[in-house]
Amino acid sequence: KQEVTQIPAAxxxxxxxxxxxxxxxxxxxxxxxxxxxxxPGKGLTSLLLIQSSQREQTSGRLNASxxxxxxxxxxxxxxxQPGDSATYLCAVRRGSYNTxxxxxxxxxxxxxxx
Amino acid sequence: xxxxxxxxxxxxxxxxxxxxLQCAQDMNHNSMxxxxxxxxMGLRLIYYSASEGTTDKGEVxxxxxxxxxxxxxxxxRLESAxxxxxSVYFCASTMRSFNSPLHFGNGTRLTVT
Numbered sequence: 001k002q003e004v005t006q007i008p009a010a011x012x013x014x015x016x017x018x019x020x021x022x023x024x025x026x027x028x029x030x031x032x033x034x035x036x037x038x039x040p041g042k043g044l045t046s047l048l049l050i051q052s053s054q055r056e057q058t059s060g061r062l063n064a065s066x067x068x069x070x071x072x073x074x075x076x077x078x079x080x081q082p083g084d085s086a087t088y089l090c091a092v093r094r095g096s097y098n099t100x101x102x103x104x105x106x107x108x109x110x111x112x113x114x
Numbered sequence: 115x116x117x118x119x120x121x122x123x124x125x126x127x128x129x130x131x132x133x134x135l136q137c138a139q140d141m142n143h144n145s146m147x148x149x150x151x152x153x154x155m156g157l158r159l160i161y162y163s164a165s166e167g168t169t170d171k172g173e174v175x176x177x178x179x180x181x182x183x184x185x186x187x188x189x190x191r192l193e194s195a196x197x198x199x200x201s202v203y204f205c206a207s208t209m210r211s212f213n214s215p216l217h218f219g220n221g222t223r224l225t226v227t
Contacts, residue, residue: 042220043204043218043219044157044216046216046217049215089157101172102216107156
Protein backbone atom coordinates (compact mmCIF):
# COMPACT_ATOMS: atom_id res chain seq x y z
CA LYS A 1 0.00 0.00 0.00
CA GLN A 2 1.36 3.39 -1.00
CA GLU A 3 2.04 5.72 1.91
CA VAL A 4 3.10 9.35 1.59
CA THR A 5 4.83 11.16 4.45
CA GLN A 6 5.71 14.81 4.82
CA ILE A 7 8.26 16.11 7.27
CA PRO A 8 8.21 18.46 9.07
CA ALA A 9 4.53 18.83 9.90
CA ALA A 10 5.05 22.52 10.62
CA UNK A 11 7.78 25.04 9.90
CA UNK A 12 8.24 28.67 10.92
CA UNK A 13 10.95 30.76 9.27
CA UNK A 14 11.87 34.44 8.93
CA UNK A 15 11.29 36.21 5.66
CA UNK A 16 14.08 35.81 3.12
CA UNK A 17 15.18 32.32 4.06
CA UNK A 18 15.53 29.54 1.54
CA UNK A 19 13.74 26.42 2.71
CA UNK A 20 13.13 22.81 1.79
CA UNK A 21 9.99 20.76 2.32
CA UNK A 22 10.23 16.98 2.17
CA UNK A 23 7.93 14.31 0.82
CA UNK A 24 8.59 10.56 0.89
CA UNK A 25 6.61 7.67 -0.59
CA UNK A 26 6.89 3.93 -0.11
CA UNK A 27 6.14 2.59 -3.60
CA UNK A 28 8.28 3.91 -6.45
CA UNK A 29 5.79 2.79 -9.14
CA UNK A 30 4.29 6.23 -9.67
CA UNK A 31 3.27 8.18 -12.77
CA UNK A 32 3.92 11.58 -11.32
CA UNK A 33 4.17 13.60 -8.14
CA UNK A 34 2.42 16.89 -7.55
CA UNK A 35 2.97 19.64 -5.05
CA UNK A 36 -0.03 21.67 -3.92
CA UNK A 37 -0.58 24.75 -1.82
CA UNK A 38 -3.60 25.14 0.44
CA UNK A 39 -4.58 28.42 2.06
CA PRO A 40 -6.85 28.34 5.13
CA GLY A 41 -10.47 27.69 4.20
CA LYS A 42 -9.59 27.15 0.55
CA GLY A 43 -9.08 24.31 -1.86
CA LEU A 44 -5.75 23.06 -3.14
CA THR A 45 -3.84 24.82 -5.88
CA SER A 46 -1.43 22.82 -8.01
CA LEU A 47 2.10 24.28 -7.89
CA LEU A 48 4.27 21.80 -9.75
CA LEU A 49 3.88 18.41 -11.36
CA ILE A 50 6.91 16.18 -11.93
CA GLN A 51 6.52 13.27 -14.30
CA SER A 52 8.10 9.97 -13.28
CA SER A 53 10.72 10.37 -16.01
CA GLN A 54 11.75 13.83 -14.82
CA ARG A 55 14.16 14.85 -12.10
CA GLU A 56 12.91 18.35 -11.38
CA GLN A 57 10.50 21.13 -12.27
CA THR A 58 10.79 24.86 -11.66
CA SER A 59 8.25 27.65 -11.42
CA GLY A 60 9.47 31.05 -10.30
CA ARG A 61 10.95 30.73 -6.80
CA LEU A 62 9.81 27.11 -6.51
CA ASN A 63 11.83 24.07 -7.50
CA ALA A 64 10.66 20.51 -7.02
CA SER A 65 12.87 17.48 -7.37
CA UNK A 66 12.04 13.81 -7.65
CA UNK A 67 14.14 10.74 -6.85
CA UNK A 68 11.94 7.74 -7.59
CA UNK A 69 14.49 5.15 -6.58
CA UNK A 70 14.73 6.51 -3.05
CA UNK A 71 11.05 7.46 -2.85
CA UNK A 72 11.69 11.14 -2.17
CA UNK A 73 10.72 14.55 -3.43
CA UNK A 74 11.69 17.98 -2.17
CA UNK A 75 10.09 21.38 -2.69
CA UNK A 76 12.62 24.20 -2.53
CA UNK A 77 11.32 27.71 -1.90
CA UNK A 78 13.83 30.48 -2.51
CA UNK A 79 13.77 33.83 -0.71
CA UNK A 80 10.61 33.04 1.25
CA GLN A 81 7.95 35.73 1.72
CA PRO A 82 5.05 36.11 4.19
CA GLY A 83 2.71 35.41 1.27
CA ASP A 84 4.19 31.91 1.05
CA SER A 85 2.55 31.05 4.36
CA ALA A 86 0.21 28.13 3.69
CA THR A 87 0.04 24.35 3.94
CA TYR A 88 1.98 22.48 1.28
CA LEU A 89 0.91 18.99 0.27
CA CYS A 90 2.47 16.45 -2.01
CA ALA A 91 0.58 13.69 -3.80
CA VAL A 92 1.69 10.73 -5.91
CA ARG A 93 -0.37 9.43 -8.80
CA ARG A 94 -0.41 5.74 -9.56
CA GLY A 95 -2.66 2.97 -10.79
CA SER A 96 -3.87 1.69 -14.12
CA TYR A 97 -5.48 3.82 -16.80
CA ASN A 98 -8.98 3.21 -15.50
CA THR A 99 -8.23 3.29 -11.81
CA UNK A 100 -5.69 6.06 -11.33
CA UNK A 101 -5.63 7.64 -7.92
CA UNK A 102 -3.73 10.31 -6.08
CA UNK A 103 -2.39 9.52 -2.62
CA UNK A 104 -1.77 12.59 -0.49
CA UNK A 105 0.61 13.34 2.32
CA UNK A 106 -0.70 15.13 5.40
CA UNK A 107 1.10 18.35 4.55
CA UNK A 108 3.63 20.81 5.97
CA UNK A 109 2.20 23.97 7.48
CA UNK A 110 4.57 26.84 6.67
CA UNK A 111 4.63 30.21 8.36
CA UNK A 112 6.95 32.93 7.07
CA UNK A 113 7.15 35.88 9.44
CA UNK A 114 8.37 39.39 8.57
CA UNK B 115 -12.77 30.98 -15.60
CA UNK B 116 -14.87 29.28 -12.92
CA UNK B 117 -12.82 26.04 -12.78
CA UNK B 118 -14.35 23.65 -10.23
CA UNK B 119 -17.43 24.93 -8.42
CA UNK B 120 -18.83 23.31 -5.29
CA UNK B 121 -22.11 24.01 -3.54
CA UNK B 122 -22.97 24.59 -0.80
CA UNK B 123 -19.95 26.09 0.99
CA UNK B 124 -21.25 25.29 4.45
CA UNK B 125 -23.88 22.88 5.75
CA UNK B 126 -25.08 21.70 9.14
CA UNK B 127 -27.07 18.47 9.31
CA UNK B 128 -28.62 16.47 12.06
CA UNK B 129 -27.81 12.78 12.38
CA UNK B 130 -29.92 10.79 9.94
CA UNK B 131 -30.60 13.62 7.52
CA UNK B 132 -29.62 13.34 3.89
CA UNK B 133 -28.08 15.81 1.47
CA UNK B 134 -26.30 16.07 -1.85
CA LEU B 135 -23.09 17.97 -2.46
CA GLN B 136 -22.85 19.38 -5.94
CA CYS B 137 -19.75 19.78 -8.08
CA ALA B 138 -19.35 21.13 -11.60
CA GLN B 139 -16.30 21.83 -13.75
CA ASP B 140 -16.06 23.85 -16.94
CA MET B 141 -12.63 22.66 -18.13
CA ASN B 142 -13.86 19.70 -20.21
CA HIS B 143 -12.10 17.31 -17.84
CA ASN B 144 -12.77 13.60 -18.05
CA SER B 145 -11.97 12.50 -14.50
CA MET B 146 -13.60 13.80 -11.34
CA UNK B 147 -13.02 12.99 -7.68
CA UNK B 148 -14.49 13.47 -4.23
CA UNK B 149 -12.13 13.77 -1.26
CA UNK B 150 -12.66 14.42 2.40
CA UNK B 151 -10.10 16.24 4.52
CA UNK B 152 -9.84 15.68 8.25
CA UNK B 153 -7.23 17.01 10.71
CA UNK B 154 -4.27 14.65 10.93
CA MET B 155 -5.69 12.35 8.24
CA GLY B 156 -4.90 14.29 5.12
CA LEU B 157 -7.09 13.98 2.04
CA ARG B 158 -8.79 10.64 1.52
CA LEU B 159 -10.50 9.59 -1.68
CA ILE B 160 -14.20 8.77 -1.33
CA TYR B 161 -15.23 8.08 -4.93
CA TYR B 162 -13.96 8.93 -8.35
CA SER B 163 -15.19 8.88 -11.92
CA ALA B 164 -12.65 8.21 -14.65
CA SER B 165 -15.10 9.23 -17.35
CA GLU B 166 -18.75 10.05 -17.88
CA GLY B 167 -20.87 7.03 -16.99
CA THR B 168 -18.35 5.34 -14.71
CA THR B 169 -17.76 5.59 -10.97
CA ASP B 170 -15.49 3.68 -8.60
CA LYS B 171 -14.93 3.47 -4.88
CA GLY B 172 -11.95 5.08 -3.24
CA GLU B 173 -10.49 4.55 0.23
CA VAL B 174 -13.53 5.57 2.32
CA UNK B 175 -16.76 5.03 0.33
CA UNK B 176 -19.01 3.75 3.12
CA UNK B 177 -21.99 5.99 3.79
CA UNK B 178 -21.72 7.81 0.46
CA UNK B 179 -23.08 7.49 -3.06
CA UNK B 180 -22.15 9.39 -6.19
CA UNK B 181 -23.64 10.26 -9.55
CA UNK B 182 -21.76 11.37 -12.62
CA UNK B 183 -24.66 13.25 -14.14
CA UNK B 184 -22.79 14.28 -17.28
CA UNK B 185 -19.25 15.24 -18.18
CA UNK B 186 -19.43 18.46 -16.16
CA UNK B 187 -21.17 17.35 -12.97
CA UNK B 188 -20.31 14.87 -10.23
CA UNK B 189 -22.46 14.82 -7.08
CA UNK B 190 -21.90 13.20 -3.70
CA ARG B 191 -24.85 12.05 -1.62
CA LEU B 192 -25.05 11.29 2.08
CA GLU B 193 -28.15 9.16 2.59
CA SER B 194 -28.14 9.13 6.39
CA ALA B 195 -25.59 11.52 7.83
CA UNK B 196 -23.50 10.50 10.84
CA UNK B 197 -21.24 12.62 13.09
CA UNK B 198 -18.23 10.73 11.66
CA UNK B 199 -18.99 12.40 8.33
CA UNK B 200 -18.24 15.83 9.75
CA SER B 201 -15.44 16.98 7.47
CA VAL B 202 -14.43 19.27 4.66
CA TYR B 203 -15.32 17.80 1.28
CA PHE B 204 -13.41 18.64 -1.88
CA CYS B 205 -14.26 17.95 -5.46
CA ALA B 206 -11.45 17.79 -8.02
CA SER B 207 -11.06 17.17 -11.72
CA THR B 208 -8.37 16.49 -14.29
CA MET B 209 -7.92 15.46 -17.89
CA ARG B 210 -7.73 11.70 -18.43
CA SER B 211 -4.00 11.96 -18.86
CA PHE B 212 -1.55 10.78 -16.29
CA ASN B 213 0.44 13.99 -16.44
CA SER B 214 -2.30 16.55 -16.06
CA PRO B 215 -2.57 18.45 -12.78
CA LEU B 216 -5.55 18.11 -10.48
CA HIS B 217 -7.84 21.12 -10.05
CA PHE B 218 -9.78 21.52 -6.81
CA GLY B 219 -12.93 23.34 -5.76
CA ASN B 220 -12.99 25.45 -2.60
CA GLY B 221 -14.67 22.78 -0.53
CA THR B 222 -17.85 22.21 1.45
CA ARG B 223 -17.56 22.34 5.23
CA LEU B 224 -20.08 19.87 6.64
CA THR B 225 -21.00 19.49 10.29
CA VAL B 226 -23.23 16.64 11.45
CA THR B 227 -24.65 17.02 14.96
